[in-house]
Amino acid sequence: MQIRPAVPDDAPAVVALRALVYPYLVRGVESTRQMIANPPPGEEWVAFVAEHAGRVVGWVSAYVNARTAEPGFGEISLLHVHPEHRGRGTGTALLTLAREHVLRLDARRIRAWAQAESLGFARRHGFEPGRELRYSSLALRPAPPAPTVPAGVELAPLTDLTPELMYAAEVAAASDEPEDAPQDAIPFESWRYDVWDNIGLDRDASVAVLVDGEVVAFSLVKRDGERMWSDMTATRPEYRGRGLARLAKRGALHRAAERGVTVAYTSNDEANAPMLAVNARLGYRPIAAQWSCLASVG
Template sequence: MTVVTTFRIRPARPDDAEAVVALRALVYPYLVRSEESTRRQIAVPSPGEDRAGLVAETAGEVVGWVAALRDPRSEDREFGRISQCHVNPAYRGRGIGTALLAEAAAHLRTIGVRRAGSLITPDAIGFAERRGFQASSRVMRFSARELRNPPCVPPRQDGIELCSVRDVAEAALYRAELEATGDVPEEVPSGPSSYDTWRHEIWDEPGLDRDSSTVALAGAQVVAFTLLMRDGERVWSDMTATVGDHRGRGLALMVKVAALRRAAAGGVTVAYASNAGENAPMLAVNTRLGYQPIATKAFCSTVL
C-alpha cells in the first residue's frame, strides 16, 4: 500500500517552538535545548548567521525540521551549515527530508554560501550521500551520565577557587573562552567567536544554568570553566575548557565535577555531552566521570 502525505515546507515561527522541541526529543533525545531557548533562536538568530529555521508541516502538525546558516566563525565566508535535518519517524520515506534539505540548500545559496557541513547519524549517511554529501572520517561522539549518584569531589588545588558563572563578570569569561578554545578540533579553519556572537549564544542564552555552570579562578583570572545548558531535569555540556598555561593540572575535571554536583543538587537527573572523536583529553575526562557513549554523528559536507 502506498501512503501519500501532503506536506509543506515553511519558515519556522516562534510559536512552533513547543512542537520543534517535542520533535527533537523524539528523534534526538540526547540533544538539550529548552522551549524558551528554541523560541528565541527562531525569533532572534545569532549575529552573522543569516539563519533560516524551516519546518515541514502536514495537517497542521510539525513533522520535520532543519536549520540553514552561515558559519560566522569560519574563515571561509562561503561556508555554512545545514543543522539537524530530521523527520518524525512515522512520516519518513515520503520525501519530507529531501524537501527540507533542498530548501535549506536554496537558502544558503541566496546568502552566498557555496559549501555546507552537517553532522549526520550513521543510519542517515546513505540518504545524505545520495543527495550530494560526502562523509569524512571525523565523528562527533555523544555521551550521557545519570546524576542519581554524582561524581566524587576531586582534591582542591592551592590557589584555585571555584564559583558559579553567576558570580563572574562576563568579560572575564569571554577572555577565558578566547584563550582556551583556539585549538578546539574543527572540520574547517575557524576563528574565535566575536563578542556579539558569544554574548548572544552564551551570556544572554536563557538556557544557561548560571548556578551549575562553574569556573575556576586563579586570583581574578578565569583559568577553566564548564558551561551547562538546562532544560528541566536535563543538562547539556556546552563547553569545557582550560586556559593554555593551566592545562595538565586537572582543572577541567574539577570544574566538571563541581558543575555536575551542583546540577544534581538542583534537580537535574541526566547530563549529556558531545566531543569530537579526536579530542582525546576531553573524552578521557568524560570517561573518568562516568559518561557512557550513546550516539555518534559523522562530519559530512557538500558543494551547493
C-alpha cells in the first residue's frame, strides 16, 4: 500500500472510487482534476490517495475552512477507502496525514464527516459525531413541469447574470445556515473558484429569482452527465416565506431535465426544516445520511 499526494491524473480513479462509496455525490472527472491541479485559494487544500497494485483505493482531502471567521477551523473531507481494502490501516494512515496537515496550519478544531458505519472509526480517532446531514434523490423522468412565475417576479438562468450579483445573494442567504462554525462572508475569490468558475456548474440549468433586478433566491446545479447536484438553494432572509426557494428549485430541475439530466441529488442539515419541506414537496426521497464529527486540538 502506497499513500502519496494526489495528482491530476488520479481524477478518473478518484471519481470511480467516490461513485462506489458515495453514489449520491456528484463531481465529475474534469471538476476533480481542476481541484487537484489548481486548489481553492486561501484554503491550503491538499489531497492524498492510497494506491494498491497501481489502483487508487483511498482518498482524503484537508484544508482550512474559508467560510468562517473562526480561527483554525480545519476540515478533513471525504475520507473513504474501497470496501475491499478496509480494515488494513489505510483509513487511519490517510486520516493521520490529513490531520497533520491541518495541525501545521494551526487548526484548533477539526471537522470530518462519517457515514453511520464509520462512526465507530471516528470516535476511536477522537471525533465526536454531531449534526446529521440527509441526502435525498429525485428521478427527473418524466421531467417536472415548468413552474408558474408570479407577477412581479422574474426567473432567469445564471447565463443572464453577473458573478457579482450571485455572490451578493449567496452571502446574504447563507448567513444563517445550520453549521458547526459561524458562517461569515466567503471571500469573493474563493466563492468564484468554488461556484462560478467550477467546471461542473451548469449555468443554463441554474436559476435565480429576481425582484426589481435583485437576486432574491436561487438554485445552483452542478452536473456530471445525466446526474446533477443541487449545490445550493437559498433565499435572502427578507424574502423568505413566499415560496421563492421552491420556485427557483423547480425551475432549475425543469431546465436540467430538459437538458438530459435523469436524476437529481441534494443534501440538507436535519435542522433545516424549511428546506427539507421544500424538497419533500418536490418529491425528493431520503437515501443516505452522514454526520459531522468534531475534534478539538490540545
